[in-house]
Amino acid sequence: MATEHYSQDSTGKVPLWRQPTFRAIVFQVLLVLCILAFGNFLLSNTLQNMEQRGITTGFGFLDNAAGFGILQSLIPYDETYTYGRTFVVGLLNTLLVAALGIFFATFLGFFIGVARLSHNWLVARLATVYIETFRNIPLLLQIMFWYFAVLRPLPLPRQSLSIGDAVFLNNRGLFVPRPIAEDGFGLVVAALLLAIVGAVVLARWARKRQEASGQQFPTGLSAFALIVGLPLLTYWVSGSPLHWDNPVLGGFNFRGGLEVIPELAALVLALSIYTAAFIAEAVRSGIQSVSHGQTEAAYALGLRPRVTLKLVIIPQAMRVIIPQLTSQYLNLTKNSSLATAIGYPDLVNVFAGTTLNQTGQAVEVIAMTMGVYLLISLVISLFMNWYNKRNQLVER
Amino acid sequence: MTTHVPHPDLPPPSTSIGAIAWLRANLFSSWLNSLLTLGAAYLLYLTIPPLVQWALIDADWFGDSREACESGGACWVFVGVRMNQFMYGLYPETEYWRINLAAILLVLLMVPLFIKRFPWKRWLVPFVLFGYPVIAFMLFSGGVFGLEYVETSRWGGLTLTLILSSVGMAASLPLGILLALGRRSDMPIVKSVSVVIIEFWRGVPLITVLFMSSVMLPLFLPEGTHFDKLLRAMIGIALFQSAYMAEVVRSGLQAIPKGQYEAAQALGLSYWQSMGLIILPQALKLVIPGIVNTFIALFKDTTLVLIIGLFDMLAMIQAALADPNWLGYAIEGLSFAALVYWVFCFSMSRYSLSLERKLHTGHTR
Numbered sequence: 001m002a003t004e005h006y007s008q009d010s011t012g013k014v015p016l017w018r019q020p021t022f023r024a025i026v027f028q029v030l031l032v033l034c035i036l037a038f039g040n041f042l043l044s045n046t047l048q049n050m051e052q053r054g055i056t057t058g059f060g061f062l063d064n065a066a067g068f069g070i071l072q073s074l075i076p077y078d079e080t081y082t083y084g085r086t087f088v089v090g091l092l093n094t095l096l097v098a099a100l101g102i103f104f105a106t107f108l109g110f111f112i113g114v115a116r117l118s119h120n121w122l123v124a125r126l127a128t129v130y131i132e133t134f135r136n137i138p139l140l141l142q143i144m145f146w147y148f149a150v151l152r153p154l155p156l157p158r159q160s161l162s163i164g165d166a167v168f169l170n171n172r173g174l175f176v177p178r179p180i181a182e183d184g185f186g187l188v189v190a191a192l193l194l195a196i197v198g199a200v201v202l203a204r205w206a207r208k209r210q211e212a213s214g215q216q217f218p219t220g221l222s223a224f225a226l227i228v229g230l231p232l233l234t235y236w237v238s239g240s241p242l243h244w245d246n247p248v249l250g251g252f253n254f255r256g257g258l259e260v261i262p263e264l265a266a267l268v269l270a271l272s273i274y275t276a277a278f279i280a281e282a283v284r285s286g287i288q289s290v291s292h293g294q295t296e297a298a299y300a301l302g303l304r305p306r307v308t309l310k311l312v313i314i315p316q317a318m319r320v321i322i323p324q325l326t327s328q329y330l331n332l333t334k335n336s337s338l339a340t341a342i343g344y345p346d347l348v349n350v351f352a353g354t355t356l357n358q359t360g361q362a363v364e365v366i367a368m369t370m371g372v373y374l375l376i377s378l379v380i381s382l383f384m385n386w387y388n389k390r391n392q393l394v395e396r
Numbered sequence: 397m398t399t400h401v402p403h404p405d406l407p408p409p410s411t412s413i414g415a416i417a418w419l420r421a422n423l424f425s426s427w428l429n430s431l432l433t434l435g436a437a438y439l440l441y442l443t444i445p446p447l448v449q450w451a452l453i454d455a456d457w458f459g460d461s462r463e464a465c466e467s468g469g470a471c472w473v474f475v476g477v478r479m480n481q482f483m484y485g486l487y488p489e490t491e492y493w494r495i496n497l498a499a500i501l502l503v504l505l506m507v508p509l510f511i512k513r514f515p516w517k518r519w520l521v522p523f524v525l526f527g528y529p530v531i532a533f534m535l536f537s538g539g540v541f542g543l544e545y546v547e548t549s550r551w552g553g554l555t556l557t558l559i560l561s562s563v564g565m566a567a568s569l570p571l572g573i574l575l576a577l578g579r580r581s582d583m584p585i586v587k588s589v590s591v592v593i594i595e596f597w598r599g600v601p602l603i604t605v606l607f608m609s610s611v612m613l614p615l616f617l618p619e620g621t622h623f624d625k626l627l628r629a630m631i632g633i634a635l636f637q638s639a640y641m642a643e644v645v646r647s648g649l650q651a652i653p654k655g656q657y658e659a660a661q662a663l664g665l666s667y668w669q670s671m672g673l674i675i676l677p678q679a680l681k682l683v684i685p686g687i688v689n690t691f692i693a694l695f696k697d698t699t700l701v702l703i704i705g706l707f708d709m710l711a712m713i714q715a716a717l718a719d720p721n722w723l724g725y726a727i728e729g730l731s732f733a734a735l736v737y738w739v740f741c742f743s744m745s746r747y748s749l750s751l752e753r754k755l756h757t758g759h760t761r
Contacts, residue, residue, distance in 0.1 A: 028585040035589065042616045049615045100648055103670035120429045122436045123421035135743035137734045138696035145734070148717060149726040334601035341703055352607055362611040370600045370608075 027251035102274035147266035174245035178258040184241035190232035197370025199223035263344035286321035438645040485552015552707035567634035572641025600647035644686035648679035688748035
């Protein structure tokens with residue numbers, strides 16, 4: 001038998017270059033050196049290029065007047081405000097689209113996901129067709145479809161499609177009555193907050209009681225009654241402190257009311273329909289991940305179907321659904337940056353678009369824009385880690 | 397002796413076999429289900445007949461100008477007239493044969509790969525991966541063998557979409573595997589570098605990456621370096637998707653039991669040998685659906701290059717919609733694009749399903 005030890009010399013010691021720890025150190029030192037060299041290369045080039053083009057570094061430009069208008073702003077804004085303000089306006093517009101998209105996509109996605117598992121053949125097939133259609137078409141194309149093919153060709157304001165004399169749809173957007181708060185509306189808001197706090201307290205109490213005694217409490221129903229009922233009651237008692245400002249046709253466009261610009265409508269439609277297809281798949285995989293044995297065991301224990309669903313299936317399915325759901329929310333938020341293709345003034349369009357072009361501060365502007373998205377995804381992944389830790393399966 | 401002759405079996409009740417039974421079980425099992433079925437059928441009745449009427453029956457198919465579209469249905473003439481631009485972009489018309497030749501060559505090279513017992517597969521695969529791109533690049537770009545030079549800014553249409561996505565796929569898989577191995581490495585610096593790279597690319601939208609590659613790359617490089625716009629977009633897309641690919645591969649690596657790693661070490665295999673021969677083949681097989689999903693996402697994401705001014709298929713269609721001679725045919729143009737993208741993505745996802753079934757040799761964990 002040949003007993004050659006290539007890795008050992010005559011003294012029986014492993015030579016230095018064959019020791020894993022030594023090799024690891026050498027390799028990592030080389031890696032760090034490479035990264036430093038590369039970083040230095042980029043940095044020196046950037047500084048040199050900026051100097052040659054006469055671009056000043058730093059964030060001083062944020063205080064200069066912007067001098068351009070923005071189609072939609074949630075806070076007061078006009079041309080005289082600063083570049084810093086355009087950042088905030090864009091960020092708020094991005095958050096608005098993301099919030100609306102997440103709201104609609106969640107409802108639609110859960111609905112389609114459950115429909116896909118329906119025992120009804122036709123309904124399940126329709127849900128499958130929905131998912132396979134919208135998942136396999138690029139989002140940008142869908143956004144453009146809603147904007148250029150559906151919303152732009154709508155009639156002019158004078159020939160608007162309307163529901164009653166309150167809601168109007170035309171190529172300038174969707175116009176709905178705007179609620180205007182009067183004195184005393186603060187009470188209603190306070191009542192709503194109070195009701196939410198009350199519902200949370202109630203849910204914790206009911207959970208504790210169930211864990212201690214096994215007695216159940218209709219938490220969902222009573223929380224719903226509390227959150228809807230209390231504000232309504234306050235509204236009625238304080239004498240309806242709210243009136244509606246209807247949009248009115250004046251000149252070539254509508255005045256008053258709440259205006260939803262077509263860009264926003266197209267973006268929200270496309271984002272929710274597209275993301276709903278992915279959420280539906282997450283919901284389906286979550287529900288299917290709960291083995292049938294769980295249902296049978298619950299029935300064997302004498303639980304009724306509704307209780308089984310609430311206490312056995314949904315909690316286990318949620319463990320699979322929630323992580324996928326949050327990553328879809330994150331995707332939706334990042335995808336909202338496609339707004340720039342149809343000119344909706346989101347962060348990328350306003351700040352990384354117009355502001356960048358006007359100031360030429362490419363490095364700062366792109367870094368700030370990326371920073372915002374990184375921050376959002378960091379927050380969401382922190383939440384995911386917390387959730388996963390809390391809901392991990394505790395195995396033997 | 398009398399033999400006992402049993403009565404022949406009675407047929408099952410007519411309500412438990414055939415179409416009626418199927419209908420009862422799947423569509424009308426309860427009053428709620430019946431209601432759902434009727435509702436869904438009504439929905440179909442409302443949408444499908446007008447859609448078919450518009451898209452097929454009333455549609456105009458032939459002609460070469462706007463006047464051919466008078467029947468009120470879909471005007472596919474618009475798509476037909478523009479078809480060459482949708483496929484080839486702004487590529488010079490006399491040179492279309494080069495793209496066609498490259499496409500035919502690719503098909504001819506790919507067909508044997510799907511034949512199970514093709515003998516020269518081990519030479520063909522490297523050729524398709526490394527040789528073919530060189531040939532295709534020479535064909536597309538020209539400037540050699542007397543071919544006319546065509547700058548990349550004239551590449552476009554579906555051709556560009558396919559070039560972008562195949563380069564992206566070919567680059568993002570190996571990069572993703574490297575990043576995934578780095579993230580699972582024992583070396584703290586390698587691991588943290590990989591984590592930072594992966595999380596950074598996954599945390600930002602692709603569009604900001606493309607913006608960065610088109611605005612910031614020229615700043616990063618020495619003065620006077622010319623960097624092709626198409627190449628910049630390719631780098632952006634490949635880096636972006638490789639981070640997603642890394643996470644997919646990592647999930648596969650995590651699913652391989654520790655015994656496999658230990659067994660490879662016990663056999664005396666080096667790190668790269670054990671990864672290449674033992675771990676990766678198993679891990680990649682497990683995550684084929686994830687890899688294909690990433691490829692599909694990449695294919696869909698190539699549409700974003702229209703925002704930085706490259707003319708992929710969607711951009712060509714958008715440009716055609718703005719043609720004053722053909723205003724008002726957005727639905728036709730975009731539906732055509734949707735159909736093309738859908739066919740590609742859907743067939744990729746079906747292929748991944750069949751591949752998964754074919755490679756499913758052992759028991760799944």
